Amino acid sequence: MSTTQPVPVLAAELAHAWADIQRHHPELPDLATPESLIGESSSACGSELSFERLLHEAVHGIAAARGVRDTSRAGRYHNRRFLAIAEELGLDHTDDPHPSSGFSLVTMNAETRRRYRPTAERLQRALKAHVVANATDTKRSFRGPAARHGSSGGGVRVKAVCECGRNVRVVPSVLAQAPIVCGACKKPFQIAEALTVAASA
Template sequence: MSTTPPVLAAELAAAWADIQRNHPELPDLAAPESLIGESSSACGSGLSFERLLHEAVHGIAAARGVRDTSRAGRYHNRRFLAVAEELGLVHPEEPHASSGFSLVTPSPETRRRYRPTIERLQRALKAYSAATEADGRGSFRGPAARHGSSGGGVRVKAVCDCGRNVRVVPSVLAQAPIMCGACGKPFRIPEAPVERPAAKAKEPEERVEAVAAVG
């Protein structure tokens, strides 16, 4: 297995900490690995520092108790835009009909402020992409991975012993443990309860024999 995912997770955590230095109310990023390989059409596809800033807007909104989205998280409203502008993100156009102000982008000043962080994260992302392509070359990808089922890109709930939970892609969790920031133990996907097979009904011939024995 490639050692790149933990390196990329460390760079994601470092980039998040850089944002926190400018915005101290931003909560900690509990599981940076959960962002690797995950995409969201509502929050921008692909992983980048721009996507990280977008997630930081949601983090600050949550810390303030601000409802910044609607329609199951797809529509980003003006409260989202207000927090985004505090983080140096802009949306010069009118809101999109279905996603609202989701496609915010860093202003030139914001890009200059975070330039070293952006460059470090881009290098880590490039190395991760190269390692992923090398690991997958010549291997067979099953239907779950090809079609994005629960083994590919769909998130499921992972829990830790202290009761906290995160939504994570199973293949990402398989690459490296995701540690809980509260108790220090790894998140795990609960096993589905095993259903006990129903008792097999007796054959009609056996019931007839039992009645004959009693008579």
Template sequence: MSTTPPVLAAELAVAWADIQRHHPELPDLAAPESLIGESSSACGNELSFERLLHEAVHGIAAARGIRDTSRAGRYHNRRFLAIADEMGLDHAEEPHPSSGFSLVVMRPDTRKRYRVTIDRLQRALKAHSVATTADTARSFRGPAARHGSSGGGVRVKAVCDCGRNVRVVPSVLAQAPIMCGACGQPFRIPEVVGVG
């Protein structure tokens, strides 16, 4: 039995492809599943089309070899901001002290350009939410759901053979491989070697 929500993953891939249609240099989304259940205070907590555009800004920055964040990816700098502007996102005049220009929102013309895609993704997100929050007498939701936690867990460093790394919740990585956009190999959590 797969733990990946296939309909939502497919809709995320379709939405990403629509963004690529308007921004051809945007790399492919290797693992749509990596966005599901992922949250970041720097990038926004809720999965939405706006959040997908935010992630696409990071994708274009990576494709251009631009370092668009600092402080372990939390602070979004003016290079991030310049690409966000190209993508049709607005921002505050002044950076947030800890996250910089991470809080971006779609401009009305951007929302209009992607209206059909936004509607499709919203329906898929709503269906996913209903499916994952439906409580019945026969459903077990685990300790995170019972105690009010988002269930996101602690992020650990996952590495790729080419030397790149990402922070990821192990359970997200266990759902499906997250592929490196630079070399195409999967990220993995390195073995911890004991001392002594």
């Protein structure tokens, strides 16, 4: 029987990669819960977890540390303040912003790729192992309706919001493991339906 624990292993690799970014950018705050990035999906920030996505999140982290408002429109539109910090971290963007997400689609430049290559490759191996470990033989096991209808992660993603209005789609079981904290307002994301019930109580 396998004793592999893919989430803790991947979380450790995310923490290692984050620490490497901190080595080059010491003002970057610590990553409170690496697990929160596993299974988090944000169309504004990019849905696929990768080292490049981690650098994107680091831009938000540095913006929060500096007290810079780097997004608007409930966190969807990444403004030029976001872009300026992204450039400090070695991320490039085309000249024109996206109509709805602004400068969110940043990519590593050649120097940044060289700087972080060993760390990025190590994280990529951990991500691949995580995907393989979570792949299920549907002929031999039953995972419920969420899996049959194509939901990733074995659960239905729901909307969670923070105090400043940003939102993410997350599997409730992931949120239950530890709070997911907004990089902008430092408040935890909460499931929208739960907030509605609390407000009406």
